Each structure stands twice: as C-alpha cells, then as structure tokens.
Amino acid sequence: DAGVTQSPTHLIKTRGQQVTLRCSPKSGHDTVSWYQQALGQGPQFIFQYYEEEERQRGNFPDRFSGHQFPNYSSELNVNALLLGDSALYLCASSSAVGSYNEQFFGPGTRLTVL
Amino acid sequence: AQKVTQAQTEISVVEKEDVTLDCVYETRDTTYYLFWYKQPPSGELVFLIRRNSFDEQNEISGRYSWNFQKSTSSFNFTITASQVVDSAVYFCALYFLQGAQKLVFGQGTRLTINP
Numbered sequence: 709d710a711g712v713t714q715s716p717t718h719l720i721k722t723r724g725q726q727v728t729l730r731c732s733p734k735s736g737h738d739t740v741s742w743y744q745q746a747l748g749q750g751p752q753f754i755f756q757y758y759e760e761e762e763r764q765r766g767n768f769p770d771r772f773s774g775h776q777f778p779n780y781s782s783e784l785n786v787n788a789l790l791l792g793d794s795a796l797y798l799c800a801s802s803s804a805v806g807s808y809n810e811q812f813f814g815p816g817t818r819l820t821v822l
Numbered sequence: 823a824q825k826v827t828q829a830q831t832e833i834s835v836v837e838k839e840d841v842t843l844d845c846v847y848e849t850r851d852t853t854y855y856l857f858w859y860k861q862p863p864s865g866e867l868v869f870l871i872r873r874n875s876f877d878e879q880n881e882i883s884g885r886y887s888w889n890f891q892k893s894t895s896s897f898n899f900t901i902t903a904s905q906v907v908d909s910a911v912y913f914c915a916l917y918f919l920q921g922a923q924k925l926v927f928g929q930g931t932r933l934t935i936n937p
Contacts, residue, residue, distance in 0.1 A: 739923075816866065818865070
C-alpha cells in the first residue's frame with residue numbers, strides 16, 4: 709500500500725517564476741491538505757481540498773492556489789515566486805469518513821527560490 | 823486563539839539521559855486532538871502519538887511517554903534512556919474537529935543526542 713507521494717523531491721526556481729508541486733494521496737484517502745514549512749519553523753496550513761474543491765484555507769496570499777483531480781491527487785501552484793517562498797512543502801492526505809481524519813504526510817518537496 | 827508553543831528551541835543531551843520536550847497549547851474548543859510528530863533530516867513527518875481532549879491518561883510506549891494535563895494545557899513528551907537515533911526535530915500539534923480540519927504546529931524542538 710503506497711503512502712503519500714510527492715513530486716518533485718527538490719526544485720530550484722528564480723524570483724517571479726511559477727511552480728507546480730504534485731501530491732498523490734494514500735490509497736483510500738479523498739482529502740488532501742498542503743502545508744508550508746519554512747526553515748526552522750513548524751508546518752503552516754495552506755489549504756485543504758476535498759471533492760475537487762478548496763474546503764479550507766490558511767493565511768496565504770492568492771499566489772498560492774491548488775487543484776484536486778477526480779483521482780484525488782492534488783497540485784499546489786505558486787505564482788510570482790518570492791525568496792520567502794523557499795520552504796519544504798508537505799502534502800497530507802486523509803479520509804473524510806469518520807469523526808477523526810488522521811493526516812498522513814508525504815516526504816515533501818523542497819523548493820528553493822533564488 | 824489556537825496556538826501551540828514549544829518553548830525549547832534546541833536540546834542537547836548525552837546518550838542514555840532522559841529528556842522531556844515541553845508543549846503548551848491554547849484553544850477555546852472543547853474537542854480537539856493533540857499530536858507529537860518526529861521529523862528526521864529526511865523531512866518526512868513521522869507520527870508518534872495522538873491524544874484526544876477527553877482522555878487525560880498518560881501513555882507509555884517503550885522509551886516514550888506522554889503527560890497530558892488539561893488543567894495546564896500541556897502535553898509533554900519524555901524520552902527515557904535516549905539514543906542517538908532519537909536525534910530529530912519534534913513537533914507538537916493541535917487538531918480541530920470543528921471548522922478547518924487542520925493541524926496547528928508548534929515551532930518544533932531540535933533534539934540532539936550525543937554519543
């Protein structure tokens with residue numbers, strides 16, 4: 709049973725560029741959440757997708773957008789990259805069934821903006 | 823406000839010492855979950871424990887133990903007889919069942935176990 713997978717592992721971009729990160733949830737999961745972890749900080753919630761719609765959003769600008777596909781996989785897009793967007797981006801998947809939706813994390817994509 | 827505070831930024835001990843990582847949280851919700859995660863250098867968050875707000879029993883799992891005290895809003899984590907493999911960044915996190923089903927993380931404690 710594959711866990712949560714993310715691609716790419718590492719990415720280097722320059723300021724002003726756009727980037728797309730990808731996440732495949734754990735088998736049986738239908739909800740994907742994205743977190744940003746800056747160096748030396750704890751992960752911060754960006755947004756969550758369920759049924760191909762953004763269900764919740766953290767305190768991130770509109771430059772951060774996402775998408776969820778019918779197979780539950782998800783993309784995180786960041787436009788007009790800033791140096792401060794350099795971080796580890798973590799994807800977590802969960803199941804909407806039940807009262808508690810444990811989140812399983814992927815290995816992350818490390819984004820460096822130069 | 824929903825917040826998790828891990829006041830200890832870095833801890834360094836010698837192998838076989840006991841070490842306690844502190845976690846204090848703030849929430850107005852009555853129903854929530856508390857977590858501890860371990861993050862090795864590879865970056866992946868490794869789940870260690872989940873505790874719901876109605877269960878204040880302490881838990882022990884091998885060399886790990888957790889002390890949940892609702893009265894002080896604390897959920898501390900103790901490693902007994904630490905080992906070099908315990909070296910990692912440890913995060914305490916709060917999870918809400920109402921509204922945004924998201925994890926709110928503390929800033930983490932970097933634990934270094936020296937041989």
